[in-house]
Amino acid sequence: MSETTIVLGAAIFRDHRLFVARRSQPPSMAGFWELPGDESTGDERGTLQDLFATEFGVALRPVDQILSDRxxxxxxxxxxxxxxxxxxxxxCQFPAEVTFADGEPRPNMYRYDDTSWVPVxxxxxxxxxxxxxxxxxxxIADWFLSDETWQGAD
Structure with a gap:
């Protein structure tokens, strides 16, 4: 029996908007929007931090797992x-001191070719x-809308 591959996704909210990205690679996923993420290397926090540093050029702080395996x-x-x-x-969160204009952070055009902050x-x-x-x-959007603590941290 083969082992299940764990694919990590990052849920990041700012001003009641969810950060999403459009895939450009691999070809089977090109053109589809998703929570940005990658296959786990075992260190889940490190995997997400590495992805955001490489793909978007920004630091990321994974806080906690909020959605079990789907x-x-x-x-x-x-x-x-x-x-x-x-x-x-x-x-996940971006550092508080980081501010973004519309459409930021931008992807490096390898795995992703577009980003958006989508209203929940x-x-x-x-x-x-x-x-x-x-x-x-x-x-995740439903959970965010029902959790005043999370909204306050947004």
């Missing part, structure tokens, strides 16, 4: 082989999403 259908690994995979989402109530204003990513984003 099955990803038709996930393809780096060799384009379909593998068993699960999405695990972390609540308007997740479908960007698209298309892979079904699993859209469902997870909706769950």
């Amino acid at each position: 099955v990803l259908l038709s996930w393809r690994d780096a060799d384009s082989q379909t593998v068993d995979a699960a999405l695990r989402v972390w609540r 109530e308007e997740l479908d204003s960007v698209g298309p999403w892979r079904d699993e990513a859209r469902i997870a984003a909706g769950e």
Whole structure:
């Protein structure tokens, strides 16, 4: 039996908007919006920090895991082989002193080619999403809207 690949996603909110990015690689995911993330290397916090430093040129602070494993259908690994995979989402923050203009942080155009800060109530204003990513984003948005403490930390 093959081991399940853990795919990490970062849930980042600012001003009641969720940070999302559009994939450009691998080809099977190109054009789809998602919570930015990567396959876990074992150190989940480190994986997310490395991704954001490399892909977006910004520091990231993973706070805690907020969404347990959700099955990803038709996930393809780096060799384009379909593998068993699960999405695990972390609540993350950018450093408080970092400010962004619209459309920032910008991707380096390798794995992602666009970003957006999407209002929580308007997740479908960007698209298309892979079904699993859209469902997870909706769950996280619902949780954010029901958690005054999280909204206050936004």
